[in-house]
Amino acid sequence: MAITTVVFDVNETLSDLTPLHRRFGEIGAPDWSGPYWFATTLREGIALAAGGELRPFAEIGRETAAQLLRRLGVRWADARARELLEAFLELPVHPDVHDGVAALRAAGLRLVTLSNGATAVAEKLLSDHGLRGQFDAVLSVEDAGLWKPARAPYEYALRTCGVAASEAVMVAVHPWDLHGAGRVGMATAWLDRAGETWPGHLDPPTHTVRALPELAPRLA
Amino acid sequence: MAITTVVFDVNETLSDLTPLHRRFGEIGAPDWSGPYWFATTLREGIALAAGGELRPFAEIGRETAAQLLRRLGVRWADARARELLEAFLELPVHPDVHDGVAALRAAGLRLVTLSNGATAVAEKLLSDHGLRGQFDAVLSVEDAGLWKPARAPYEYALRTCGVAASEAVMVAVHPWDLHGAGRVGMATAWLDRAGETWPGHLDPPTHTVRALPELAPRLA
Numbered sequence: 121m122a123i124t125t126v127v128f129d130v131n132e133t134l135s136d137l138t139p140l141h142r143r144f145g146e147i148g149a150p151d152w153s154g155p156y157w158f159a160t161t162l163r164e165g166i167a168l169a170a171g172g173e174l175r176p177f178a179e180i181g182r183e184t185a186a187q188l189l190r191r192l193g194v195r196w197a198d199a200r201a202r203e204l205l206e207a208f209l210e211l212p213v214h215p216d217v218h219d220g221v222a223a224l225r226a227a228g229l230r231l232v233t234l235s236n237g238a239t240a241v242a243e244k245l246l247s248d249h250g251l252r253g254q255f256d257a258v259l260s261v262e263d264a265g266l267w268k269p270a271r272a273p274y275e276y277a278l279r280t281c282g283v284a285a286s287e288a289v290m291v292a293v294h295p296w297d298l299h300g301a302g303r304v305g306m307a308t309a310w311l312d313r314a315g316e317t318w319p320g321h322l323d324p325p326t327h328t329v330r331a332l333p334e335l336a337p338r339l340a
Numbered sequence: 341m342a343i344t345t346v347v348f349d350v351n352e353t354l355s356d357l358t359p360l361h362r363r364f365g366e367i368g369a370p371d372w373s374g375p376y377w378f379a380t381t382l383r384e385g386i387a388l389a390a391g392g393e394l395r396p397f398a399e400i401g402r403e404t405a406a407q408l409l410r411r412l413g414v415r416w417a418d419a420r421a422r423e424l425l426e427a428f429l430e431l432p433v434h435p436d437v438h439d440g441v442a443a444l445r446a447a448g449l450r451l452v453t454l455s456n457g458a459t460a461v462a463e464k465l466l467s468d469h470g471l472r473g474q475f476d477a478v479l480s481v482e483d484a485g486l487w488k489p490a491r492a493p494y495e496y497a498l499r500t501c502g503v504a505a506s507e508a509v510m511v512a513v514h515p516w517d518l519h520g521a522g523r524v525g526m527a528t529a530w531l532d533r534a535g536e537t538w539p540g541h542l543d544p545p546t547h548t549v550r551a552l553p554e555l556a557p558r559l560a
Contacts, residue, residue, distance in 0.1 A: 152372040156379065163383040164541065167516040169390040170490040171523055175541045183539040190537065270390040296387040303391055317410065319403040321384065321395045 121286040123307060123339045126224055127277050128255075129268075129292035130235035130242045132158075133311060135211040143207050147200050149192050157204075160184045165236060166296075169267040176262065177237040181205050208241055213249045214313070220332020221254050227336045232257040234277045234290075236267045257281070269300025278304070289339065291332075295322050302326075309335055341506040343527060343559045346444055347497050348475075349488075349512035350455035350462045352378075353531055355431040363427050367420050369412050377424075380404045385456060386516075389487040396482065397457040401425050428461055433469045434533070440552020441474050447556045452477040454497045454510075456487045477501070489520025498524070509559065511552075515542050522546075529555055 128134060141154025161177070161184045168175055185201035194200060224231060231254055235242050239260040246252040257280065261267050264276035278285055285305030292298050298308035299322040310318065310325040311332060318324055327338045348354060361374025381397070381404045388395055405421035414420060444451060451474055455462050459480040466472040477500065481487050484496035498505055505525030512518050518528035519542040530538065530545040531552060538544055547558045 150372065152370065152376060156372060156376050159376065159379045159383055163379055163386060164516060164539070166383060166387050166390050167489050167520070168541075170386050170487070171520050172491070173523075180541050183541050187536060187539060191534075267390070269387050271392070296384060300387070300391050303393075314411075317407060319384070319407060321388075321400050321403050 121284065123229065123287060123289050125230045125232065125281050125283045125288040126335075126339075127274075127281075127288055127290045127301070127306070128231065128233045129290070129294065129297050130233050130245065131237055133291060133293045134213050134217055134233070134242075135245050136214050137211065139211060140204065140207045143204055147189070147203075148194050149189060153188060153192070157181075157185055157188050160188070162236070165267045166269070169270045172266070174262065174265055174267060177241075178205050178208075181208075208237070209244055211245060213245065213251070214332075216313070216331040216333060217251070218249075220335060221251060223333050223336035224339075225254050227340060229336075229339065230281070231255045232259055232277065232281060234259045234261070234268070234273060236261050238262065269296050269303075271300070271304050274301050274304045274306060278306075289326070291335065295319050295325075298325050299323050309338070311335075341504065343449065343507060343509050345450045345452065345501050345503045345508040346555075346559075347494075347501075347508055347510045347521070347526070348451065348453045349510070349514065349517050350453050350465065351457055353511065353513045354433050354437055354453070354462075355465050356434050357431065359431060360424065360427045363424055367409070367423075368414050369409060373408060373412070377401075377405055377408050380408070382456070385487045386489070389490045392486070394482065394485055394487060397461075398425050398428075401428075428457070429464055430468075431465060433465065433471070434552075436533070436551040436553060438469075438471070440555060441471060443553050443556035444559075445474050447560060449556075449559065450501070451475045452479055452497065452501060454479045454481070454488070454493060456481050458482065489516050489523075491520070491524050494521050494524045494526060498526075509546070511555065515539050515545075518545050519543050529558070531555075 144153035161181045164180045182201045186197045189197035242258045261273040264273035266272045289307040290301030291309045302308045308325040309327040364373035381401045384400045402421045406417045409417035462478045481493040484493035486492045509527040510521030511529045528545040529547040
């Protein structure tokens, strides 16, 4: 069946976390703190999903940031952690996003987001960068009860869009997210901006692109 | 109901990963690589559990190590990743483990392990350090079909031991593991060797100890 609907991950896929990672450095944490913090935040949220539960991204992110900052001996760890999470509301989008989104819309595709983060964060990101009008819906795992890559959020997005899995493609930078989408029958597109190697323990993606504008021609 | 059975996590709870983390440095990766690698390995394995699947720890660990080493520009990343995983077979136990295990046995408790890693790794760790005889069973999530903190592995351990959840206590350094055990009704003991703060997004543990020998008196 032809693809009619493109479901976008948000954090790192549309947004660029580099300024947030830099903030860790500005408060005295080492360079690797940002990526380490993001990996542990995902581990915690996904661990709750594995047990059938959900806590909001911002809450888990604050807890993991505060723990990391305390370990590193950074002062006022709780206050600093709150500030770091606020930086999520001021992120840029990657430079390939505008052209890629325009090409997908020009191809007649419907675009939605499905984030492990809050709807408000994705809404603000898209609005700040003049992209909100290109997206039909901004969906969050919070309405599905579990974080990706549990099945429920993908099935929730398909149900909300009123499409079969075979009509939808999930776009993400994270292989574990695409593996989860593939397991419910969606097509998958790996946005591999850095030119990495697909991990062998996960199902390979349907499409691999180095920049978002390459995707629309692949789906034609 | 009185506690009769103590279920131990293995990696970082019994074993000390410091030599493994040092190996990352020896092959030219920065200091933070070991902890970052371990966090991403857990994220990947738990992500599969959230989607109802299981891959072996060693396979996922090799993939995540190779990806990290490639990103860092370390040569022969795949071969180096294999070597790092082999280092799992030569780990020490933390210095508080022998006395703590002896005290629990002296209190008449039955001890078992339940690891997200392979049974063979836990068997070798316990044998190498003269501890195998103190444990009634060495259990792995591989026989339960999902990694912790999904419910299935805890329920598998209880079923295998023939005990009710209220008769068993889970011992671990990782809060997400204890949260999962608590959710199936087990008591939980946080082995908080570093004196950290319990994360607010998870259910608090039944017991908190700074070293394993403190646990037996708490369970009496």
